[in-house]
Amino acid sequence: MLTKRIIPCLDIKDGRTVKGINFVNLRDAGDPVELARQYAEQNADELVFLDISATEQKRKTLAVLVRKVAQAIDIPFTVGGGISSVDDVAILLQNGADKVSLNSAAVKEPELINKLAAQFGSQCIVVAIDARQINGQWMVHLVGGKVPTKLDLFEWAREVAKRGAGEILFTSMDHDGTKTGFANKALARISEEVNIPVIASGGGGNLQHFMDTFIHGKAxxxxxxxxxxFGEISIPRLKKELKNKQITIRI
Amino acid sequence: MNIVLVDYGAGNIQSLKFALDRLNVDAVLSSNKNEILAADKVIFPGVGEASSAMQKLESSGLDLLIPELTQPVLGICLGMQLMCSHTEEGDTLGLGIFDVAVKRFKSDVKVPQIGWNTITNMKYPLFHNIKNNEYMYSVNSYYAALCKETAAQTQYGLNYSCALQKNNFYGVQFHPEKSSKAGSQLLLNFINLNL
Known part of the structure; x- marks a missing residue:
């Protein structure tokens, strides 16, 4: 049986790992390569690296980091953050990334999804969608959730799948950083509307939240x-407990 | 030992090179026919789209070379699929090493399959020291059906061949280079094959 996946996300700025609450207040959580190695040891199923730095050196720094990570770990990883061209993707894949994650660039230029899927295959193209509810409607947002668009979450999810995305990474900006659980209703609806895998993001704070998103959110x-x-939840323990609760999980 | 990774421009060969580095196994990336012929072991990777990958093989003449190889050959993911007779992806004729067609998963399951799935009914020696129901990481929209050359099975909507073997030719649908310790074991098993 295909297992549900547990994916730690490492936000990267200038080659270091950071994570903020609601995308502000950055705290330093260490060396990305070391963290990646630890997570692989702990049986994380996959890793995501999100580069939030905005320097001119960014592309080069990220490629170097990707290469170091690929050398160090034996589980798959995805890289995202500011990817906006076929060349950006090529350099990351060449250095050992397994998948890339597109966000704003896909909204600005939807055709980019088709181009990337044709050139590299859908299997390595993740489209990240950040959304929050405005007057009861889930609207896609850009720039770490700061800039609203006119795109409806579910319509956009259908479109990216149709254009060749291999996977959707959905972050609820309403839930991110709150530790009150994932946006399960919206997640379940995405899974009904598209036939590609969906990664739930934003709001996971305890074992029950992960249970709920796999069962009710269909993630x-x-x-x-x-x-x-920060060690609030240990991955080996989380996975063991999920397995005890009959979730299909890799131990 | 002389190990060659066939480098024909189809996908992420670097991950495989790094995985072998971690096992202290030297391997060279090559598309040179003489180097491939002289290798003790040949690994034939590939990710991406089948018809364009097949075109790349044909333009370099490797489509004729690979089926003639007599040393152990391991196809991985798309590499394995191209070793089959035909794939529905781009309606592409394969190398015809394995006598099985590659089909697309039906929409009763999410396509692509992404993640860790269990393997069963494994045949030795490729799966030496790998336990039944071990997890391997796969990313695939297409699968090889069960056939007489099936060397291991995985269930995703249906049971399919996650590994194939015929004589000196081996193929795995999953990515051993991304499948943690069990994947490393499989790569070592292949490297240590005596044939």
Missing amino acids: DAALAASIFH
């Missing part, structure tokens, strides 16, 4: 950051 994978980085 294929669940992503979290600070609760793992």
Whole structure:
């Protein structure tokens, strides 16, 4: 049986790991390569690196980091943050990234999804969607959730799947950093509307939240950051407890 | 030992090179026919789209070379699929080493399959020291059906061949280079094959 995945997310700025609450107040949680190695040892199923730095050196720094991570770990990892061209993707994949995650660039240029899927295959193209509810409607947001768009979450999810995305990483900005659970209703609806895997992100704070997102949210994978980085939840223990609760999980 | 990773421009060969580095196994990336012919072991990777990968093989003549190899050959993911007779992806004729067709998963399951799935009914020696129901990491929209060359099975909507073997040719659908310790064991088993 295909297992549900537990995915720690490492936010990267200038080659270091950071994670904020609601994307502000950054705290330093260490060396990304060391953290990656630790997570692989702890049986994390996959890792996501999100580069939030905005320097001119960014592309080069990120490629170097990706290479170091790929050398160090034997589980798959995804890289995202500011990816906006075929060249950006090529350099990351060449250095050993397994998948890339697109966000704003996909909204600005939806055709980019088609191009990347045609060139590299859908299997390595993740589209990250950040959304929050405005007057009861889930609206896609950009720039770490700061800039609203006119896109409806579910319509956009259908479109990215149709254009060749291999996976959707959905972050609820309403839940991110709150540790009150994932946006399970919206997640379940995405899973009904598209036939590609969906990663739940934003709001995971305890075992029950992960249980709920796999069962009620129909998520294929669940992503979290600070609760793992700061040891609030240990991945081996989380996975063991999920397995005890009959969730299909890799121990 | 002389190990060659066939480098024909189809996908992320670097991860495989790094995985072998971690096992202290030297391997060279090459598309040179003589180097491939002279290798003790050949690994034939690949990710991406089948018809364009097949075109790359054909343009370098490797489509004729690979089926003639007599040393152990391990196809991985798309590499394995291209070793089959035909794939529905791009309606592409394969190398015809394995006598099985590759089909797309039906929409009763999410496509692509992404993640860790269990393997069963494994055949030796490729799966030496790997336990039944071990987890391997796969990313695939297409699968090889069960056939007489099936060397291990995985269930995803249906049971399919997650590994194939015929004579000196081996193939795995999953990514051993991304499948933690069990994946490393499989790579070592292949490297240590005596043939």
